Amino acid sequence: xxxxxxxxxxxxxxLLGLLPIGLFLAFHLTLNILATNSPxxxxxxxxxxxxxxxxxxxxxxxxxxxxxxxxxxGLIVVYGGGVNTLRYQYARNWYYLLQRxxxxxxxxxxxxxxxxxxxxxxxxxxxxxxxxxxVKTPFGLVFYIVGVLSAIFHFANGLWAFLITWGxxxxxxxxKVSTWFCSGVFVILSAVALKTLAQLLA
Amino acid sequence: xxxxIELRIKRQDGPGQxxxxxSFKIPYRPKLNVISVLMEIQQNPVNAEGNRTTPVVWECxxxxxxxxxxSMNINGQARQACTALIDQLKQPIVLEPLRKxxxxxxxxxxxxxxxxxxxxxxxxxxxxxxxxxxxGPRMAEAKRQWAYELSxxxxxxxxxxxxxxxxxxxxxxxxxxxxxxxxxxxxxTGEMNKHERLEVLLEEGGISDCGNAQxxxxxxPKAIPLTTSLADLNRDANKFAVDRWLRx
Numbered sequence: 001x002x003x004x005x006x007x008x009x010x011x012x013x014x015l016l017g018l019l020p021i022g023l024f025l026a027f028h029l030t031l032n033i034l035a036t037n038s039p040x041x042x043x044x045x046x047x048x049x050x051x052x053x054x055x056x057x058x059x060x061x062x063x064x065x066x067x068x069x070x071x072x073x074g075l076i077v078v079y080g081g082g083v084n085t086l087r088y089q090y091a092r093n094w095y096y097l098l099q100r101x102x103x104x105x106x107x108x109x110x111x112x113x114x115x116x117x118x119x120x121x122x123x124x125x126x127x128x129x130x131x132x133x134x135v136k137t138p139f140g141l142v143f144y145i146v147g148v149l150s151a152i153f154h155f156a157n158g159l160w161a162f163l164i165t166w167g168x169x170x171x172x173x174x175x176k177v178s179t180w181f182c183s184g185v186f187v188i189l190s191a192v193a194l195k196t197l198a199q200l201l202a
Numbered sequence: 203x204x205x206x207i208e209l210r211i212k213r214q215d216g217p218g219q220x221x222x223x224x225s226f227k228i229p230y231r232p233k234l235n236v237i238s239v240l241m242e243i244q245q246n247p248v249n250a251e252g253n254r255t256t257p258v259v260w261e262c263x264x265x266x267x268x269x270x271x272x273s274m275n276i277n278g279q280a281r282q283a284c285t286a287l288i289d290q291l292k293q294p295i296v297l298e299p300l301r302k303x304x305x306x307x308x309x310x311x312x313x314x315x316x317x318x319x320x321x322x323x324x325x326x327x328x329x330x331x332x333x334x335x336x337x338g339p340r341m342a343e344a345k346r347q348w349a350y351e352l353s354x355x356x357x358x359x360x361x362x363x364x365x366x367x368x369x370x371x372x373x374x375x376x377x378x379x380x381x382x383x384x385x386x387x388x389x390x391t392g393e394m395n396k397h398e399r400l401e402v403l404l405e406e407g408g409i410s411d412c413g414n415a416q417x418x419x420x421x422x423p424k425a426i427p428l429t430t431s432l433a434d435l436n437r438d439a440n441k442f443a444v445d446r447w448l449r450x
Binding site: 003006007008010011077079080081082083084087088090092093095096097160161164165166167168169170171172175 | 278279364366367368369371372374404405406408409410411413414415416417419420421427429430432433434436437438439440441443
């Protein structure tokens with residue numbers, strides 16, 4: 001990566017994590033609740049979205065390319081980092097390590113998730129059935145719980161770092177408050193995701 | 203309290219030489235520090251097995267935690283040997299050189315990279331001219347008070363040692379030099395060259411390579427608010443980058 005664009009590339013990487021990727025994650029998890037609560041409305045929303053002209057271009061530019069860039073550059077960031085959590089056992093140092101681990105898990109999870117549920121272009125109902133069958137296997141359930149929670153942790157902790165990267169939370173007090181806020185985001189989104197999974201199993 | 207002080211020291215005769223562990227037992231006296239124990243070994247270089255060995259090499263200067271020369275890993279944590287009091291340490295006391303800097307011998311490392319980084323970010327105030335430039339602008343007292351805390355940095359390297367982003371695979375210059383940018387940018391005369399320092403921070407190895415692990419602020423023996431400096435300069439660097447781009 002050229003030194004001239006280093007700062008911009010890093011900042012774009014940070015920005016994409018929230019906009020659009022983080023926002024998309026929150027939207028996606030919220031919409032899933034609808035799928036299990038009222039399948040008809042969910043089907044309608046999905047069909048409306050799929051029927052929108054140019055949806056493929058929107059998905060490519062707003063979702064796929066940002067995730068691809070964030071993932072590939074993220075791997076470069078992981079390579080440049082180190083691990084010293086056993087010597088320096090501070091919570092923030094563990095979060096630093098977890099951010100990298102969950103990033104890699106999320107990449108594997110999302111790649112599998114998109115490949116199996118989106119690429120083949122089946123109907124909304126067929127997708128839900130395929131997913132239900134997969135999470136009813138013990139491996140499928142663990143894979144989804146770990147994958148979804150990793151993605152949510154990566155987003156919530158990334159949001160905490162985002163606030164520092166963009167110079168919003170500067171002092172230790174504001175960073176502590178943002179830790180509580182981001183923990184709240186993690187808990188709420190996790191509850192939504194786990195509830196959806198539980199309803200799929202029911 | 204036992205009547206001996208037990209030490210385990212990581213020895214290495216030079217760069218590229220094999221490392222080995224050597225144990226030492228020193229007669230107990232109250233109120234010793236790691237430096238005075240190393241001096242005992244220097245006077246009588248006999249290891250715990252009773253064999254004669256080479257004296258352990260280390261570096262020290264001020265003996266009052268203001269120079270940073272005696273930084274080493276003591277029981278796994280980077281700190282100064284002069285303020286590491288034997289009576290407060292768990293035994294056997296494990297001494298290792300800092301890992302992130304090129305080794306010279308035993309506990310002595312070459313911290314030149316720390317000083318190179320200070321040069322890179324232009325951590326000084328240019329006041330030389332061909333004529334008397336006169337007095338500079340006054341500094342607000344409230345600002346002087348927090349800036350003084352940043353001036354306590356002794357470039358010891360503990361922050362870099364504890365930082366997971368500071369390693370051989372990354373060009374990150376570490377928290378110390380970045381915090382010095384905040385210090386010199388806060389100074390009313392130093393502020394006149396603010397853009398030169400921020401420009402360097404935008405490069406690879408600069409502020410965007412911080413990973414927010416926040417070990418630095420805890421490892422710093424002078425309690426410098428390093429993470430506050432980093433976040434504050436994030437704000438400045440972002441503003442500066444956008445401004446510079448829009449003026450092109």
